[in-house]
Amino acid sequence: MATSSSQTLALQRNSWEQNRFMEKLMTKIFNFYDEQTLIDVTFKVSNPTALVPAHRLILAAASPYFENLFNGNQGTNPVIEINDIDSDTFERLITFCYTGQALITVNTVAAMLNAAIVLKLDDAITSSVDYLMTHINEYTLQGAYTLERETQCEVLRQKIIEYETQNFMEISRSDEFLNFDVEKLQRILVSDNLNITREEDAYDAIQRWYNHDVPARQEQLPLLIACLRLTLSNVNFLMTQILPLPGCELLALRALSWIREPTARPIINMRFTEPRGISTTNCGDKTILAVCSELTPKLLRYYKTENKWQEYESIKFDYQCYGTILKDDNLLFIGGFNIGCISYNIVRCWNIRNKTWYNLQDMVQARRNHCVVELNGKIYAIGGYDGKNVLSSVERYTISVGWKFVNSLIVGRFDAGAVTFNGKIFIMGGNNGSGDLKSVECYNPDSNTWTSCADMKICHSSPGVTAHKGHIYVLSRSGAERYDPQQDTWSQICYLEVGYGLMTCVSLDNKLWAIGGWSKSADKPSVSVLDEENSCWVERCSLPRRNVCNCFVVPESMLSSM
Structure with missing residues (x-):
């Protein structure tokens, strides 16, 4: 029986020792499953007939369906028959109970979703729905409508609404x-x-x-x-x-x-009086957290109601040119180099709520001036520079296996921009060691392949990149462009006059924000919002600092009051 102290320990987050213990524990459990050791239940499944061995404890922990099954009258039987799910689908979902991952294809996603609903595997339901929506062009929207009617799946219904709204x-x-x-x-x-x-x-x-x-x-x-x-x-x-x-x-x-x-x-009785994106239903619940690139990085918080920026925290470490990413309540600082120009493969994690540091597993390769993105819960470190060579290598981090190389870029590059969009990664611009680039590549995690996309109109180095209203926007001192992924075409948008300093961009309140750099007109660190109707940039309150290496849209509740 678990004691209160052990329960408290299990709930602690970001403990490096605990993460390591859990990784070892899960590895052992995977081995038991692969080797069919200590099996205590076998399922007899039809279409075609197959026997699927498993461990009761793991399945009961993964799904209330199995918990209720094993506590029922037939739960003690060594062999249990399953008649309403085909054997291939059932075996994939049993594997999901152990690994949290399952092989899903366009041809099997409907069967996987139906079976996940029967087995009450909420995470598998979410995975199936996410797969379907990221492959909607292959599955067809009409097929998704039909599947939603058949399954009455609320998760799918909400995702379809999001898709319809976005597209x-x-x-x-x-x-x-x-x-x-x-x-x-x-x-x-x-x-x-x-x-x-x-x-x-x-x-x-x-x-x-x-x-x-x-x-x-x-x-x-x-x-x-x-x-x-x-x-x-x-x-x-x-x-x-x-x-x-x-x-x-x-x-x-x-x-x-x-x-x-x-x-x-x-x-006057009017239901809607505010522009979309800043209605009372969502006004004030999201804000911007900016990371300023310095030897002592500064985090800046934007206060929407007062239209002002204020320093949120100063973080102390002695290296730069790292990649940053926000994961849950944590800022991850990945790679970089020190004053002596030694490149790092270290990964450090700073918790926003309790303001404490943790170390995560090192990358395989040291890199700096690289891109970092998250896709489907996995972290990718892409390209960069190791102090001698421009890198084309790409590595991916998962909790279960740590950092592992995936397929490399077609063109090695550093100081590029990257963003995730519709289940894929897009990387654009940067420098290949001979000069700045126009080239763009797209990574498909399902096939582990990079493919070339249409070149940008102009070269961009260290650009700000974000997804906004179904397009990808790229901003730098060279200019501003918009990419249509469906048409694979680029078009230039109104020029933002920004001088020296790093800049980035985010989508907040249904508007595109450009943050960082030096405003030539106002002679101060720049923040501008795109007025799409009049095709111009509108300057907002200035930043306390100009070198912004990344920005994140976060819930205001995440940031404690100053």
Whole structure:
């Protein structure tokens, strides 16, 4: 029986000794499973018939289905029959109970999801849904709709809604969109995260849906128009487009009154009055944490309500040009080099909440000026420089196996930018030792391969990179560009005049933020937000420091008050 002290110890986080113990323990358990040692239950599964051995304790800990099964009348039987899951799928999910990973393909994902629901394996459900959504072009959106109806899986339903919201423009042009019921369309249109550049885009989509069956949808039209941010529209649009619509006269008149009579707003019944991305449902719950690259790195916190930056913490260590990543409540500082120009392979972890350091397993290769990203819970260190050579090597960290090499880049590079998007890693720009690069590569973790993408318009070294509204944005002192992954095309956006100093970018409140560098116009460290409608950058409050090597969007609750 566990004592209170052992339970407390088990709940402690970020203990290097505990992580090491757990790794050794899990390795031993994997060996028992692989070698079929100490087996105490065997499942007889059909289609085709197979015997699947396992350990009761592991399965019961992984799933309430097995816990209830083993505590039931048939639970003590040495052989238990399973009749509603095929043997291949069942065996993969038993492996998942031991490893937390399972082989999923487009052809098997439906069976895996159905079986995971039966076996009450929540993590396997999430893995199956995530796989399906990252391979939606192969599985098809219509197939996902059908699977959601068949399984009634809430996780899949929510992921489909997220996908529809993020890819609204594309979906609104599809044939499936014309058959959406009004409740489904309302659920998408009210979303504060709806990926549109202007409210007229949503209006055009509503019109297309409405015109598909005017007699049947005339009464439903006002319900959808009410989902728009009408108070942000201009008067001409309200008068010529909204007012003539059947049943929408009152909505148009309220929006007109809101615009023309600001003093009367408290008594005007309008559901949405703020731009998407900063409504009261999510305003204030996310903020930006910036890491400034110095020998004594500074963390800066942005206060949205006061529109100001303030130093959050000063972290002391004596090296630089590391890669940084935020994982849970921890900032990981990976690689880098010291004053003597000796490159490191060390990985150090700083917990944001309790402000303490922990060491993690070293990388295989020392590297600096490299890229670091997280994808599907795994950390990747990509390219960089070891003090003598430009690196093309890539290594991946998982808790179970530590750092291991995966396939190398096509073109070795340092001072590049990298981002994860739709289940893949994109790396762009940087320097190959002979000069700055335009080239872009994409990594598919399923096939462990890098492929070349379309070159950028210009070369970028040490760029800020982020995913925003279905595109990838790259910003540097050389210029600003946007990548469309579906079309594999680049287009330049309005130029941001920034002088010396590192810079980065993030997507916060449905807006693109450029942070760092030196503003030439204001002669101070720069923070700007992209005004997409007017194609210009709007400067915000300046930073206390200019060299920002990375920024993270974090819950405000993560950061203790100063």
